[in-house]
Amino acid sequence: MNEIRKVVSTLWYDKDNYHTLRNVFPNAEFVYVDFYDKEKLEQEAKDADVALVLGDVPDCLLGENSLKWIACDHAGLNGSARPEVFAKNIFVTGAAGRSAPVLAEHCIYFMLQSCYHTKELLTAQEKGQWGVDGSDKWRGLYGRKVAILGMGNNGRMLADRLQALGMEIYAYDKYPVKGYDYISHKYCGLNGDTLDPILAECDFIVLTLALTDETYHMFDTEAFRKMKSNAVLINMARGGIVDTAALTQALEDGAIGGAGLDVIEEEPFPSDHPLWRMPNVYITPHMTPQVPNRAGRSIEIIRENARRFVAGEPMLNLLKPTDTFQSGNGNSGWARLTQSNLSKEEIAKIPLEKFLGKRGWTDPSEWNYLD
Template identity: 35%
Template sequence: MSKVTILVTLEPTDPDAQPFRDAISADPVLCESVELHFATGDAVAKPIAQAEIAWCGNLSPTMIDKAQRLRWISFWSAGVDGKITPQLLERRFLLTTASGVHGANIGEHIMAWMLMFTREMHFHVRSQAAGEWRRSPSMSSVSELGGQTLGIVGYGRIGEGLAVRAKAFGMRVVALKRNPALRYNENVTVDHLYAPSELRQLLAESDHVCISLPLTPDTYHLFNAETLSSMKPTAYLYNVARGKIVDEQALITALQEGRIAGAGLDVFEQEPLAADSPLWKLENVIITPHTAGQTPYYFVRAAELFAENLHRYLRGETLHNLYRHERGY
C-alpha cells in the first residue's frame, strides 16, 4: 500500500520540523502509513503536486491550483480568519486548525495580567521606568485574586486552561459557551456556565473578563459601548482572541472615562497598533504585541495534535478542530 504524502511547510533544517518527525517515527502505524516532505517558498511547488495532506500556516492560490491530490489542509494556527477563501471552499477540502495548543501559555499570560493589575505592578513598572519611588495611590487599589470573579467569554481549551489556573488562586470562575455539551476536559469545572444570550449577566458579576472567542460575523464588535457598560467600573478586560471582537474606540473611551478599571490587550483591530493610538499612553492598559500564543512547546503540542488527527483521518473518522463554514470557525 502506498503511503499518504504530507507536505509540511517548514524548512527541513528548521528545529520546529523535528517534533513532526518525532511524532511520526514514534508511532508504528503512522510510520507505515505516511511520508513527510518539508519545503517552503518556491520549493513547495513540487511536493504539493503529490501531497494528500498539507500542514501549513497558509497556502497561496497558486499552490492550491497545483495541489490536485490535496484533500486535507491542517493550519498550524488556532484561528483561520482571513484564511478561508472561496477557492478553498470550492475545492471542499477538510480544513482543521491547531486550536487547543495554547491553553497553558495563554492561560498564564492572562494570569500575569490579572496579577499585575491586582498588585498594581503596572503602576510600579512605570514608576521604575521614570526613576521614581512611588507607592500605590491608595491601599484600596491593591487587592488579591482570591475571592474575585473571573468571567471567561468563550470557554474552549484556552478558557479551560485559564479556569484551572484561576481556581488555583481561589477565584470564582464563570464562563460563557455556545455549546455547553462540548467540553475538552471534564475535570475542569466552573461555578456557573452561561449561554451567549446571558453575556450581560456574566459581565455584571465579573471582576475580570477574558475574551477567548473566535472572530466570526456574530462576534465582530461584540464588545461595544453598550456591552462594556455592563461591566463593573472596578473590572478589567483582557483580549487574547482577535482585535475586531472589541470596538477599540469604545474601549478607549471606557478606559479614559473610568467606566472600567483597565485592560490587558494582546490583539488589536489593526496590527501593529498605530504609534498614535491613545492605548499606548493609558496608564490602566498593559499591551503585548500579539505574543500571548508564544511558547517553546508550540510545535511539540501541534505535532501531537496533528498525529492524533492523522490516525482519525486514516480511520475515516471526523477530525478534531474541523472548520465548519456555517459557524465561521
C-alpha cells in the same frame, strides 16, 4: 478508510521535529516546499492527499488538486475561514491547544498587572518612593468574579488555574459547557443566553473565543456600557473581537477600569495610539512565551489527526462553516508574511529565523528519512 499516499509540507521546524513529523506518515511520500514558493507548492499539491502549512490556507491550494486534508500550524483559523476554502469541501484543521498552558498564564499576568498596579509600583520604585497613594484599596484575585468567554482549549486551561486561585468563574460558550462542576455560572449562546448578566457582574472579562462573523466587534460601545466601571477586559483571542475605537473611548470616559491586550485589530499597533500611554492598559505585542517544544505539541495534534483521518473519525480542531469570517482582515502579525507573494530575492532580505525561529538545516535529506 482513507489512505495517505503523499504529504506536502511548508512547516518551519528544526531537524529533530521534522524527522519526527516525517515519521508520522511512514507509508507516504513526503515533500518539503518553502512556504514562499507558491508556484512549487501548487504543483506538488496536485497529486497530494495532505498539506501541512505554515499559517493559514494559501490561495495556491484552492485550485485543482487531490488534497483531502490541510493542517494549518496555526491556532486561530479565522484567516482560513473563507467561503472559497469551505468550497473545497475538505478537512481543514488547526493547532489550537498547543500553547494553552502559557496562554492561561498570560491571562493571569494581565490580571495581576491590573490588581497590583504594576506601572504605579515601578514608577515608585524608580523614585525610591515607599508607598503608593490608594494602595490600601487595591484587591487581589481571590474571591473576585471572572468571566471566561470561550471554553475551548485556552478557556478550560484558564478555568482550572483561576479556580485554584479562588476566583468565582462565569463561563460562556456558544455550545453547552460540559463538566467543570466547580463552575456554578454557565452560559450557552445556542440556548439563548446573552452576555448581559456576565458583563454586569464580573470584575474581569477574558476573551478566549474564536473570531468569526458572529464575534466580530462583539465588544463595542454597547457592551462596554454594560460592564462594571472597574471591570478589566483581557483579550487573548483575536483583535477583531474588540472594536478598538470603542475600547479607547470607554477607557478615556472611565466606563471600564482597564484592559490587557495581547491582540489588537491593527498589528503592528501604531506607536502614536493613545492606548499605549494609558496607565490602566497593559499591552504585549502578540507574543505569549512558548511552551517547551511548541512544534512537538503541534506534531502530536497532527499525529492524532492523521490517525483519525485514516480511521474516518472526527478530526481535532476542525474548521466548520459556522466559523466563517468575512467581516474584516483575518490575517495579523507574521501570518501576513506567510501569505505574501514575495519573490525569492525579496525573501532573502528578510531574517526569517528572527520571526520564525532557528531551523538549523538546509537540505531536507538531513531529516527526510524513516526510522
